[in-house]
């Protein structure tokens with residue numbers, strides 16, 4: 001059976017604890033989220049029926065600052081998944097050195113089967129039910145899988161109605177017209193592009209000779225594809241929930257983005273004519289230079305790891321490779337730029353948005369992108385340095401870097417009371 005996502009995360013923490021000789025008490029702190037909330041969310045559906053959805057908000061750590069992390073809408077979301085994602089957020093914020101702890105939220109639902117008005121009511125009721133534990137200085141939500149700027153606008157509205165005033169800094173990834181930051185929507189994909197360019201440079205590879213396959217054509221995959229194509233890389237395959245498209249000569253990303261996002265409702269890639277159709281498993285197993293899993297966790301597991309041919313994996317998604325599969329890939333010499341570094345562009349620009357919201361003073365796109373690049377390259381270099389010095393993988397190095405920082409914060413604060 002495939003190792004669970006949370007199991008993978010805990011095993012990586014355990015391995016790192018040993019490596020950095022972590023104090024046992026601090027290790028125990030990291031193995032458990034600080035606070036977990038499960039809520040039952042009644043929603044009046046458009047036909048008048050009442051449906052009850054289950055939602056979660058898990059706060060893993062607030063030792064380095066307010067908790068931070070997205071909200072995911074997915075039929076398979078469960079408490080264990082949200083725990084794993086919250087834990088990764090703590091580590092991600094520490095790698096990027098933004099002043100946050102980690103959290104995550106999720107609602108078990110299939111958003112493709114809900115109307116916009118149902119989604120709005122679901123979002124506002126979920127927000128009301130997690131309100132006791134979120135706040136601009138406590139826990140700041142953001143988008144994740146199947147949520148977007150519109151969803152965050154609804155979160156902001158719900159909180160603002162309770163407060164009796166507009167509260168901008170309660171959430172990031174808001175619409176730009178509601179105080180969101182320019183560049184936030186593209187930030188995770190841009191960060192994936194920057195990390196990919198950086199790893200190509202380190203491994204002395206020319207972007208022009210680089211073939212890339214991307215799993216996922218959402219907010220992360222589609223933006224990464226477009227920006228990497230602009231850098232001269234050849235995007236040979238992309239996929240979404242419906243399956244993938246393959247073209248050894250390269251895919252015209254712009255055209256595909258227009259097809260998928262050009263009308264009211266998002267179109268599925270399987271309905272696009274023009275390229276060879278493949279499924280998601282085939283995409284992962286393509287003979288490419290770089291594979292970018294940018295969809296969900298547990299995509300590369302003990303079941304398919306032996307078939308992976310890419311030389312480099314850049315994790316756009318959170319947790320796309322299980323710990324067991326990781327060990328096999330490391331053995332094979334495949335380089336992985338780990339999620340907590342590779343996809344940190346989103347939370348970094350979330351931090352910029354939060355700062356802008358607090359000050360009600362807004363930056364331009366050059367300012368956002370310049371500062372994003374500065375932080376990302378610094379984190380990349382720090383991870384690379386540890387990897388070289390300690391002769392470990394980039395994932396091990398990123399975990400070591402973040403866990404040392406978190407341990408330091410725990411030590412400096414002391415255990416209350």
Ligand code: GLU
Pocket residue numbers: 068069070071092140141142143144145172318343344346347348350
């Ligand atoms: N959901 C994104 C992530 O997994 C962004 C979180 C945020 O901006 O707070 O990193």
